[in-house]
Amino acid sequence: MEIDDRLKKTYEFKRVYKYGNSTADRLIVLYVLKKKNDNMRRVGYSVSKKIGKAVVRNKVKRLLREVYRNNKDKIESGLDLVIIARKPIVGASYKQIDKSFNRLLKRSKILKD
Numbered sequence: 112m113e114i115d116d117r118l119k120k121t122y123e124f125k126r127v128y129k130y131g132n133s134t135a136d137r138l139i140v141l142y143v144l145k146k147k148n149d150n151m152r153r154v155g156y157s158v159s160k161k162i163g164k165a166v167v168r169n170k171v172k173r174l175l176r177e178v179y180r181n182n183k184d185k186i187e188s189g190l191d192l193v194i195i196a197r198k199p200i201v202g203a204s205y206k207q208i209d210k211s212f213n214r215l216l217k218r219s220k221i222l223k224d
Contacts, residue, residue, distance in 0.1 A: 123153075128142060141216075146189050153191045
């Protein structure tokens with residue numbers, strides 16, 4: 112059974128940044144940290160104030176959460192993921208964000224076989 116949880120604490124994010132691998136494209140940066148002996152997949156979202164005011168940041172975060180939710184069945188378990196929004200994401204559609212996220216999943220080689 113796979114369990115999904117959120118990264119919430121600063122030290123959890125820092126650990127992924129320090130020891131994980133990153134992949135990026137125009138809209139999203141994806142950090143991946145593989146964990147041993149753990150069946151849990153955890154995800155954190157980072158949307159900087161540079162993206163916009165609170166309403167805009169929350170909308171972007173909701174879009175990212177939805178993209179992850181719709182694709183989580185394709186992703187291996189035992190990972191910590193951090194999804195970071197880049198500035199051009201503000202004008203992007205759901206379809207563009209989904210395509211971008213899937214491209215990053217393939218590049219980071221964390222898709223199930």
